[in-house]
Amino acid sequence: MTRLLDIKDLHVGLPAGGQRKYAVEAANLHLNDNEILCVVGESGSGKSLTARAIMGLLPKPHVHIAKGSVTFQGEDLAAASEARLRDIRGSEISMIFQEPMTALNPVMTIGNQIDEVFRFHEKMPAQERRSRALKLLQDVQLPDPEQALGAYPHQLSGGQRQRAMIAMALALDPKILIADEPTTALDVTTQAQVLRLIKQMQESHGTGVVFITHDFGVVADIADRVAVMQNGLVVETGTTDEVLRRPTHPYTQALMAAVPSLIPRPPRPRAEERVLRVNALTKTYRSGGGLLGGKARVVHAAKQVTLDLTRGETLGIVGESGSGKSTVARCIVRLTDAEAGEILLGDTDLRPLGRAAMRPHRAKIQMVFQDPFASLNPRAKVGRIIAQGPEMYGASSAEARDKALELLKIVGLDDRAYDRFPHEFSGGQRQRIGIARALALEPQILVADEPVSALDVSIQAQILTLLDEIRDRMNLSMIFITHDLRVAAQVCDRIAVMQRGEVVEIGPTAELFANPQHSYTTELLAAVPGKGWFASETKPLTEAS
Amino acid sequence: MQFWRLFSRNRSAVMGMFILIAIFLMAISAPLFFPADPFSLAGQSMSPPGANGFLLGSDSLGRDVAAGIAHGAKTSLLIGLLATLVAVFVGVIMGALAGYYGGVIDNLLMRTTEMFQTIPSFLFAILLVAIMKPSIESIVIAIAVVSWPAVARLVRGEFLSLRNREFVQACHTLGMGDVRIMLGEILPNCLSPIIVIGSLMVATAILIESGLAFLGLGDPNIMSWGFQIGAGRTLLRSAWWVCTFPGIAILLTVLAINLVGEGLNDALNPRLRDRS
Amino acid sequence: MESSQRRTRYVLKRLFQAIPIVFAIVVLNFFLLQLAEGDAVDVLAGEAGAATPEYMAELREKFGLDKPLVVQLGVYLKNVVMLDLGYSFRHDMPVSELIFDRFFPTLLLMTSTILLAVGFGIVLGLVAASGLNTWRDTVISIFALITYATPLFWVGLMLIVVFSLNLGWFPTSGMENFAMFYEGWDRVLDIAHHLVLPTITLSLFYLALYTRLMRASMLEQAGQDYVTTARAKGVTERRIVFVHVLRNALLPVVTMAGVQVGALIGGSVIVESVFAWPGLGMLAFEALFARDLNLLLGIFLLSAILVVAVNLIVDIIYSTLDPRIEMA
């Protein structure tokens, strides 16, 4: 076992005048060959900057290594010249990133981008460079390597792009691969494949990998050793087993506790009253076409979708991107017009209603959105955001204000929030504001579209708890859209699995998890990272925190 | 204030703002310092700067160039601001409707916009002024007519991207009316780029006015920098000051507005905030 | 094969879409010009010295100006469809001939201006962006702004005074030496010699635009992830700037260049006037004041077609620069 990398007392300095002086403080880490070190932490923990500091890729000129050393095979990279770093990058240490779409140059072919690595580090004829690039693409299991070589990034799928990135990173057989959240932007099934690929490549080349992630599931699947970071500090390091099973630091413990269990919570009795029935809902998107325009592209976002929802129930809609789960949600709240089917709220079919006819029903179905940053008008004060709903439905401004203040309290914010702007709040707090807005009209049904997927895991748990509380307190029915089966297991009474616009399976959560009927459901369940690591230890969410 | 802190980081923008304030003050205080009609024949004609009591010289009729610049500042700024206001007003309406509703309305409005952009703009301004006869009003209208398409395109783009943002959708789920969403929710969020493009448009309007005046299409009854340049251009070789000083006034103003515009852009555009 | 076919279809589609716009421009200007007082006959008669009302009526009949507006418009549009732009009242010759004669000089000035402005704008923007917030950046930004803010005719006249009169390097005006009437390559050189000052004057105005756009675009692209990727590959900074960033940063510049063409035809009126350049802008200007309706409409028509054509070319350039854009 060789020590590849030794990080000693690393301080990454932030620009003067900021809240913090260091983004990373006194970090001590090391990496051996043929091992995967996972650096795990929530946003703002400094994990990404640590990774970039190794490569000398900190955003210049304001963020810089203030103190400490990064020793790579006896050489301090923190003190190395830019030219020396350039030699090392790509050949000895290489890196892959979270979003392969933006990390690849959109106007250059994959082949050319791989070619660059060879050109800048080794002298070899063009012919050989090409054949090696081809070999690399074969190694990362791209379906048609020949074609991929001449393809532009946008012509590949997300998973393929990340494979190409990995091929590029491994072109010169580097000693160290730094992977910065490489699977975060991918669907679960793809994520599982890419993780497998990284593991394979690492094993066959004996590479040392620094793997940055926020997802303990991924950590569990891939890591040999783990370093946990919080607010720029490395709070705990150890083998995967030590850290995940016997965390010593309270922060690690809290994080572990917050990871939702894959074991569904106990079923609750289902009410008789059906508040919503969706029958054969169909929505098709067309693009292109028209006059002289050639064939139109047709996407079936929702194909004959049938669902129902009883009072007090939470129905989960689960699927990967493009499955149509969001389309169904948007059709139900009438943000999108479905072209066929029924949306029965009580006895009223909402689908054919015009704007005016829809208006009296609007209040009954409200929505919570995914992105806590995009879902609040940055130019409006929080009080107005919440109070404008009741005002539109006839409440006086005093009543609306009282209502808003009450709701703020319910979602766990204090009165001072009323006169502030959204940007003054953290992501979790904003999501609370979004929930308060949805509740202001006292709806019967809450449609939550990936309400926690943009949040850190500890915040995520709090919001899920909040939603649960509110549902019980207000006797709400909820449609909960998510891609995360762990979350679904803890929130939903029943789950509908969607694939390519169709509901392939629907049933009570526990049954569906225990005995999936459709192969796709099985596939999804199999792909959940970290299976078996947390299930036995963590308690059901409702009792946690 | 955050905005001011960001803005003041850009030193040239602050300088531009001070120049602009100075020009504003000059425009406002012109009647104090130069109480006489700037057209009045104040003394010896073609006096060089400093001679015969003319700070910046006099023109061929013995009019005070300095008085003309001071009084002209008001006209030039007024033309710039009014034309921009009209253009922004029209452009925002067209762009908002097109971007918000999309589809046929968008198609129709954008074809119209495209049409106006396809007509050579300066030529079109000349044509409009010639038809409406040279006056402040016609110049303002002409400049506005050739300027609004840029605003419309910008606003359309902003509306197009904002209308699908989740906070707008949240308003839909509340059952909010279109006009209220457009004016109350979306518009405030695209004010920054509108302010930036508007500020640059003021500068362009001032340049267009001087160009029209050069071609003899200025308002003969109102003192403006364009008028002074038009009146002094044949004297350029014999009495350089007559048209050079108003030219410098235009240059400084346009420069200042552009600097301020860039500063606004840096301060208002969050994407650029972290740089420099 | 398939892509070239698609491209052809795309071009046809775009041209097809442009037809209503071009027609709308003609109709709009037709009616606008009707709002102007006086007509071509007034001008002709006024210039001739004195003319009797009978003679003027006769002229109006000859020009078809006595017919109802709708009929005049109908006749004009019918002729346009038959590719006949009509007869210039003032110049007493076919509009197409007149325009054709001015088209080459216009195209020459336009092309050289765009090339110079875009070329230098790209270089200056690149230099400014690569030395962000250094003296180079400041000097370039201020230079660009000053050239933009200086009234065009002032620049033109000053260039004439300095480079023609004082230094004697370039002729003051015109497109050729009319004392000598060179032929062959001498003529080409002569025209190029005459082209220098007007091109510089006109491009100085647009230079600022491209410099600023290029600078902003470079800065924006420099912050993109793929730049970090390239850096992580060990690619040199030079290659990052010139290969990775440049090509992406050029995209908005190309778009802007397309938009500018329309403005350029009209915007060159002043430069054409100052340098006596025989372009369409000046012709249109004179046609307006001579109420030479057919000629003016012809010029608007041509410039609209030119803009459409240039935009199409820009789109095609764009699609080769940016593989993400598919022409459909």
Added chain:
Amino acid sequence: MNFKTLLMGATCAVGLALSPLSALAQNAGGNLVYLVQPEPPSLASFLSTSGPIGLVAPKIYDGLFEYDNDLQIVPSLAESYEVSDDGKTITFTLREGVQWHDGAPFTSADVQFTVMEVLKQVHPRGPNSFREVTSIDTPDDYTAVFNLANPAPYMLRALSSYESPMVPKHLLEGTDLRASDLATNPVGTGPFTFVEWRKGQYVRLDRNENYWKPGEPLLERVVGRFIPDASTRTAALENGEVMYGAYGAIPNIDAVRLREQDGFSVTTDGYSMINPMALIEFNTTKPPFDNPAMRRAVSLVMDRQFLIDNIWFGYGKPATSALSSSFDKVGLYKAGLPNYPANGDLEAAIKQLDDAGILPDANGVRANVTLDLIPYGEDWRRAGEYMKQAMKPLGIEVELRYEDVPTWLNRIYAEYDFEMNVNFFYQLPDPVLGVHRHYGTDQIRQGTHFVNASRYSNPELDALLAAGAQEPDPIKRGEIYGEIQTILANDMPVANLFEMEFLTVYNDKLVNHATSALGAYGSFSEASITE
């Protein structure tokens, strides 16, 4: 009164051609580039008297006569002429051996056709100049006999190549004169043949090898250039790219500057045939200028010398009458008339108005008026701006209006929708040609440009004008015009401001370019470039 036969041999012309200077120049030849501003609408000088046409067409066409700088007749296509005792028959003897540029011979038939079918029909001033001509006899190819209804002494002053160009019958007969190909492709007998006209750039004329004057023209080529911007025109002249600019092509301010420089000269010669006069036309049919006192007051308050000194930079002469003082030579001008103070007389103007009962209101305003400005250049705008300031102390508040040519023409001459209008007129070599059109009741012709737009109508004056036109006796004629001028000085339907002096600015290398009274409207046949 009998006109004596004037016989002029070709000797005179030959003598000129053999002068040492010309001989030198002949070797040099040279290409002359000169300024034509603005670009002419056509080259049909038989259809239009538009100024820029005059700068080009006389190089291509000849007239029957030319006139020297003393306005004396110089033979051209007519070698001699004879006036009968009753003045009603004029016999022209034409030059033999003259060819059109296409090779056809020039004969008396061309003269007959030109005058009877062309000039009398379609020329703007022809119907007036030749109104007494009833027919023309052509006893042989080289004799043309004009038969007149009444004596028309002024006609002999209107036979120049500019005013009455001889045009080819064989190319024009039977065609629509107004749509003639000759308008853009002229064929004449003049010293230069038409080669090419590139619109917006130049018109090129090359030497006529078969010109009838031996040894002429001296120049190889004459190119008229069009440069829209005045400052650029000056620069081009300074740079030697052009060598000659007339009729205001070079702004006076630059002329004054170039006058002081080596290598350039400025002359006011060559404009004696046109007699330009700057003036204000009043709309006499509606208030406030229906009141002669208002018109007199405006005339009184104008500082004519200020206009000349500051806007025309010293070129011009204050007007003192309805007629230009240049008519003094022929005894028609009357001096010492009231209401034309050279330096303005504010007090007299105020007194005029006070006496007429036009009193200022509380703000000191007696009248609000709009002043239209002739859209023929910046100088007129400056003049308007001056006038606005000049009338202010008089209590007349002026709003300036500056419109483009067609709008302005329409307003003044068709709509009559104006109050006062700054303008200039050519008074031409005889008042009948250039002055009568302002004042005669018969000249109130709606829709016709540059006639009596004031709509001033005075039967007494009409009678005097008619008498003046036909009076052959110079003394009596002078008396008639004296009365006319007295009436006009009092009624002041038009306030003459100053006698304009047009400038010709030229490079000193160019010699012998101003040998005729027509100046720039002449032929350049004797001009040459010396090194």
